[in-house]
């Protein structure tokens with residue numbers, strides 16, 4: 074079958090929309106027609122060649138759409154289902170069997186390789202194979218081949234452009250607050266960075282009825298946006314954080330900022346590292362400061378959630394208005410993908426979503 078897809082030919086290049094050929098679904102695969110696709114920071118990391126993805130490649134890992142065809146071994150999904158696509162997990166490793174698929178021992182090959190696990194391609198440009206299995210989807214395309222483990226049926230009456238970002242960015246922010254940190258009523262939380270993940274965390278902190286929700290961001294417009302979705306105080310300077318905090322979430326990936334904020338951890342407080350960190354950096358925090366008061370530093374992937382359970386909950390929160398992510402989303406027609414990515418990288422738009 075012929076499809077339209079945004080192809081990145083080499084690391085660092087901008088995508089160009091071309092016609093490709095997509096394989097027929099194998100018995101474990103699900104053909105989904107994409108209606109909306111969110112743009113996430115990890116797409117830029119992949120585009121720039123920092124992960125083990127081969128090029129040419131089709132990026133995109135926040136897809137939403139309608140199931141068109143289901144392989145013989147896939148159960149519980151049917152043509153016509155409205156679905157959100159999320160990350161892949163193996164289902165059998167120690168993390169997966171302990172309800173922690175975001176820490177799947179096969180996470181890197183399943184989500185970043187770009188080919189099927191047997192090395193075959195799903196997408197073809199003339200005779201050449203194109204990486205088309207990013208997060209088991211590569212949804213900057215009119216159609217994708219996904220899997221039973223990363224396709225989630227959603228019943229909530231929510232439009233596709235608000236469903237798409239639930240599969241990565243929004244579940245990361247909300248999941249970190251509600252699932253990884255389990256923030257409780259009255260607790261004090263600080264969130265570093267008011268991007269899509271940080272602002273989703275603010276909304277979740279409000280749902281959890283946190284007592285104080287502080288947001289650090291250098292841009293005044295983002296501070297205003299944070300206030301409008303639940304932040305109780307904002308500043309450009311981490312030194313202005315008032316008092317100490319039961320929870321601090323770093324979404325910026327700026328190690329010095331996270332380390333400075335960590336000095337504000339309360340007794341038994343936790344710093345959650347959620348950003349994209351350069352692999353060689355280290356964080357300077359005194360071991361006695363941690364040990365003497367039961368403080369912790371944890372890494373969090375995808376909010377530590379089980380998407381099959383959590384994404385339908387998120388969709389309900391959007392439907393009821395508890396999670397007003399329409400404040401963060403701006404839609405672009407698929408053929409404006411270059412502008413959408415530029416607006417994401419410049420910070421002009423919090424969460425660009427491509428529509429098909």
Ligand SMILES: [Zn+2]
Pocket residue numbers: 162163164165166167168169174176177178179
């Ligand atoms: Zn696994």
Ligand SMILES: [Zn+2]
Pocket residue numbers: 113114115116134241242
């Ligand atoms: Zn993502």
